[in-house]
Amino acid sequence: DAGVIQSPRHEVTEMGQEVTLRCKPISGHNSLFWYRQTMMRGLELLIYFNNNVPIDDSGMPEDRFSAKMPNASFSTLKIQPSEPRDSAVYFCASRILQGGGYTFGSGTRLTVV
Amino acid sequence: KQEVTQIPAALSVPEGENLVLNCSFTDSAIYNLQWFRQDPGKGLTSLLLIQSSQREQTSGRLNASLDKSSGRSTLYIAASQPGDSATYLCAVVHILTGGGNKLTFGTGTQLKVEL
Numbered sequence: 001d002a003g004v005i006q007s008p009r010h011e012v013t014e015m016g017q018e019v020t021l022r023c024k025p026i027s028g029h030n031s032l033f034w035y036r037q038t039m040m041r042g043l044e045l046l047i048y049f050n051n052n053v054p055i056d057d058s059g060m061p062e063d064r065f066s067a068k069m070p071n072a073s074f075s076t077l078k079i080q081p082s083e084p085r086d087s088a089v090y091f092c093a094s095r096i097l098q099g100g101g102y103t104f105g106s107g108t109r110l111t112v113v
Numbered sequence: 114k115q116e117v118t119q120i121p122a123a124l125s126v127p128e129g130e131n132l133v134l135n136c137s138f139t140d141s142a143i144y145n146l147q148w149f150r151q152d153p154g155k156g157l158t159s160l161l162l163i164q165s166s167q168r169e170q171t172s173g174r175l176n177a178s179l180d181k182s183s184g185r186s187t188l189y190i191a192a193s194q195p196g197d198s199a200t201y202l203c204a205v206v207h208i209l210t211g212g213g214n215k216l217t218f219g220t221g222t223q224l225k226v227e228l
Contacts, residue, residue: 033216043202043218056215091156101147101162102204102216106155 004105025094136203
């Protein structure tokens with residue numbers, strides 16, 4: 001298995017632009033998570049899905065952030081409009097719902113200028 | 114609210130030394146605990162997963178223990194090597210009131226193994 005695949009690896013965008021981050025979980029994993037990592041806050045859970053259904057989005061910082069999981073093999077995290085304080089590394093992770101460990105993607109490093 | 118703390122925050126040791134990283138959590142209602150390493154600018158690599166019913170897991174030079182009742186886990190690294198230099202993160206999957214579960218990360222231990 002290729003693991004959790006995220007794209008793009010790096011994204012530089014101007015303030016106000018829309019940004020879409022993509023994630024392909026490991027086949028057979030039925031939970032998917034979006035995390036954000038910054039020096040100040042460490043790793044923060046933004047949202048997670050079980051069987052493609054959003055379960056907890058309390059970590060989504062603002063309405064500018066939205067996430068979708070249209071099927072078991074794909075998820076997106078969208079920021080619209082983006083702001084400089086959104087600059088961070090965004091990780092996607094997946095796991096088997098019952099008791100499995102988490103597998104993380106390589107992350108997307110977002111810079112908003 | 115689950116809080117996960119790791120001690121020490123940073124550690125520098127000479128090559129070959131055995132070392133212990135500590136993790137403590139406040140809510141003992143956990144499903145499992147996972148240790149990760151993160152290299153600078155990279156993603157998280159899973160090292161060991163301990164289910165709540167287990168006491169320890171071993172992989173090569175790594176051994177992780179879990180004492181759920183006291184809210185503690187340790188990661189033991191034997192015969193440390195410069196390639197072990199990284200940030201080590203402890204994370205617990207705990208049960209939420211009302212159902213569901215959540216992964217909470219510790220603050221991390223930054224390890225440097227010197228020649």
